[in-house]
Amino acid sequence: xxxxxxxxxxxxxxxxxxxxxxxxxxxxxxxxxxxxxxxxxxxxxxxxxxxxxxxxxxxxxxxxxxxxxxxxxxxxxxxxxxxxxxxxxxxxxxxxxxxxxxxxxxxxxxxxxxxxxxxxxxxxxxxxxxxxxxxxxxxxxxxxxxxxxxxxxxxxxxxxxxxxxxxxxxxxxxxxxxxxxxxxxxxxxxxxxxxxxxxxxxxxxxxxxxxxxxxxxxxxxxxxxxxxxxxxxxxxxxxx
Amino acid sequence: xxxxxxxxxxxxxxxxxxxxxxxxxxxxxxxxxxxxxxxxxxxxxxxxxxxxxxxxxxxxxxxxxxxxxxxxxxxxxxxxxxxxxxxxxxxxxxxxxxxxxxxxxxxxxxxxxxxxxxxxxxxxxxxxxxxxxxxxxxxxxxxxxxxxxxxxxxxxxxxxxxxxxxxxxxxxxxxxxxxxxxxxxxxxxxxxxxxxxxxxxxxxxxxxxxxxxxxxxxxxxxxxxxxxxxxxxxxxxxxxxxxxxxxxxxxxxxxxxxxxxxxxxxxxxxxxxxxxxxxxxxxxxxxxxxxxxxxxxxxxxxxxxxxxxxxx
Numbered sequence: 022x023x024x025x026x027x028x029x030x031x032x033x034x035x036x037x038x039x040x041x042x043x044x045x046x047x048x049x050x051x052x053x054x055x056x057x058x059x060x061x062x063x064x065x066x067x068x069x070x071x072x073x074x075x076x077x078x079x080x081x082x083x084x085x086x087x088x089x090x091x092x093x094x095x096x097x098x099x100x101x102x103x104x105x106x107x108x109x110x111x112x113x114x115x116x117x118x119x120x121x122x123x124x125x126x127x128x129x130x131x132x133x134x135x136x137x138x139x140x141x142x143x144x145x146x147x148x149x150x151x152x153x154x155x156x157x158x159x160x161x162x163x164x165x166x167x168x169x170x171x172x173x174x175x176x177x178x179x180x181x182x183x184x185x186x187x188x189x190x191x192x193x194x195x196x197x198x199x200x201x202x203x204x205x206x207x208x209x210x211x212x213x214x215x216x217x218x219x220x221x222x223x224x225x226x227x228x229x230x231x232x233x234x235x236x237x238x239x240x241x242x243x244x245x246x247x248x249x250x251x252x253x254x255x256x257x258x259x260x261x
Numbered sequence: 262x263x264x265x266x267x268x269x270x271x272x273x274x275x276x277x278x279x280x281x282x283x284x285x286x287x288x289x290x291x292x293x294x295x296x297x298x299x300x301x302x303x304x305x306x307x308x309x310x311x312x313x314x315x316x317x318x319x320x321x322x323x324x325x326x327x328x329x330x331x332x333x334x335x336x337x338x339x340x341x342x343x344x345x346x347x348x349x350x351x352x353x354x355x356x357x358x359x360x361x362x363x364x365x366x367x368x369x370x371x372x373x374x375x376x377x378x379x380x381x382x383x384x385x386x387x388x389x390x391x392x393x394x395x396x397x398x399x400x401x402x403x404x405x406x407x408x409x410x411x412x413x414x415x416x417x418x419x420x421x422x423x424x425x426x427x428x429x430x431x432x433x434x435x436x437x438x439x440x441x442x443x444x445x446x447x448x449x450x451x452x453x454x455x456x457x458x459x460x461x462x463x464x465x466x467x468x469x470x471x472x473x474x475x476x477x478x479x480x481x482x483x484x485x486x487x488x489x490x491x492x493x494x495x496x497x498x499x500x501x502x503x504x505x506x507x508x509x510x511x512x513x514x515x516x517x518x519x520x521x522x523x524x525x526x527x528x529x530x531x532x533x534x535x536x537x538x539x540x541x542x543x544x545x546x547x548x549x550x551x552x553x554x555x556x557x558x559x560x561x562x563x564x565x566x567x568x569x570x571x572x573x
Contacts, residue, residue: 054491071494071497072494075497188369189373
């Protein structure tokens with residue numbers, strides 16, 4: 022199923038040119054802030070949690086998911102070059118799976134590793150906080166990649182829709198309507214952090230562990246399945 | 262050499278009265294000069310403003326491009342209507358949300374609107390290389406930039422002020438104090454105005470830098486929200502360390518918290534900075550005002566500079 026050539030092309034599309042600039046800038050910002058906070062004041066577990074939970078998990082991870090997830094397939098569909106790929110005798114499910122694996126790899130690399138480093142810089146992994154948030158970021162990356170890859174195949178405005186979900190749903194409604202929090206990838210992923218973090222860390226999540234992991238897996242598999250279905254019925258003629 | 266009737270006569274027809282034009286040129290293919298009224302620079306400028314403003318809400322464009330602005334407009338107004346309903350039915354003595362506060366709370370929605378509409382206003386002209394066509398009309402560079410800037414600022418103002426208006430009408434229906442509410446509403450409109458002009462400038466400066474619409478949308482969202490989220494997280498950290506002055510200084514670092522701080526000091530509102538009430542000091546307040554003016558002037562200058570080269 023995994024196709025080397027498709028993977029190489031996707032890596033090139035994701036890590037070439039301006040898209041890479043955004044991918045590198047976001048984690049760098051997180052690390053700079055972590056260093057600055059560390060240098061400025063005494064850092065305890067609460068501060069680490071505020072920065073990793075309130076900024077890294079809420080902003081950086083979804084944004085990297087949007088950039089990498091939609092970027093893996095969106096531009097190709099947008100400029101029409103996906104036609105050349107689809108005309109080749111490769112299974113379309115294979116194309117989606119390859120692109121998904123690449124997107125997951127890129128998202129995990131650019132979100133989980135910086136989150137771990139930032140946590141380590143802030144409080145040296147006391148109470149396992151750095152590991153906990155890195156695991157949550159990795160789990161969220163997998164689900165975000167699948168969901169935003171799906172969005173890329175569904176709509177031409179995938180980036181806008183993805184940003185609306187990431188910012189309005191998870192940040193705005195999540196803070197005002199408690200029920201919305203249960204339907205958020207971020208909260209599902211935080212169950213992992215809750216489990217891994219030490220008892221003194223006090224990381225909380227809205228859903229239980231089994232529930233969170235099940236929902237994450239369902240979102241990932243469902244997203245990938247529907248994306249490959251969308252690609253299978255992809256019409257070669259332009260819509261407009 | 263046979264003497265042609267045209268020989269020796271200049272081709273130019275200037276100075277001839279209309280109607281006799283073209284009698285002495287080699288080929289008269291019937292082109293005529295435009296002789297109607299010339300509407301001039303001012304007309305072109307207002308037209309550009311009008312078209313851009315209408316375009317921001319999808320008016321005069323395809324049905325598909327009306328969907329997003331209208332949905333966002335509804336998302337912006339419906340919570341205001343809910344707030345009004347709650348106030349009327351619970352017979353509250355005052356609104357649960359102030360006029361200024363509402364704008365600050367709804368920032369993510371406004372941000373998406375700005376991010377979707379600013380590239381539409383300028384990036385498409387760049388992408389399809391029609392900017393030189395604008396400048397072949399009597400308008401100047403400053404007219405184009407000014408019209409686009411004013412149009413986007415007006416679009417954002419309409420977007421934010423409408424919900425303030427809903428709150429105001431609701432407050433009057435709920436028989437709240439007329440004087441208080443009118444004063445709050447007037448200050449709320451000023452807050453909307455500052456917010457609109459500042460954000461329009463930032464968004465246009467980013468959008469004009471790229472001819473790709475999708476990239477522009479993402480870049481504007483990033484510029485508006487990442488600093489805001491970052492400032493919020495940092496302010497919460499600083500507040501928990503009881504370092505109150507730093508909370509105010511940190512607020513300078515994002516457009517959203519900048520407007521929040523400004524309205525709390527000058528427009529009679531409450532800021533939503535973590536750590537609660539301590540107000541901005543005098544020095545901080547003047548820094549906020551100065552930075553706002555600098556940002557507005559700076560983004561306008563950047564835009565003017567961007568369009569200096571007509572070929573682009």
